[in-house]
Amino acid sequence: MAKVTVTAFIEEEIKEGLKDLADVERRSMSQMMAVLIERAVLEAREQGKISDPNKQDK
Numbered sequence: 001m002a003k004v005t006v007t008a009f010i011e012e013e014i015k016e017g018l019k020d021l022a023d024v025e026r027r028s029m030s031q032m033m034a035v036l037i038e039r040a041v042l043e044a045r046e047q048g049k050i051s052d053p054n055k056q057d058k
Contacts, residue, residue, distance in 0.1 A: 008033075 010018075022032035045052045 006037075 018032060019029055022029045025032065044050045
């Protein structure tokens with residue numbers, strides 16, 4: 001799968017928390033954001049909030 005760039009505007013205090021979390025997990029901020037977004041999307045799919053493109057209804 002190709003990687004794409006996503007831009008987000010967040011409050012400074014959230015950015016500081018993100019940096020702290022990334023440091024604790026020994027990740028770059030970009031990697032940390034990607035992990036958090038992936039977790040949120042997977043959770044939303046599991047809860048049925050959004051569709052799963054890997055599952056096809058027959």
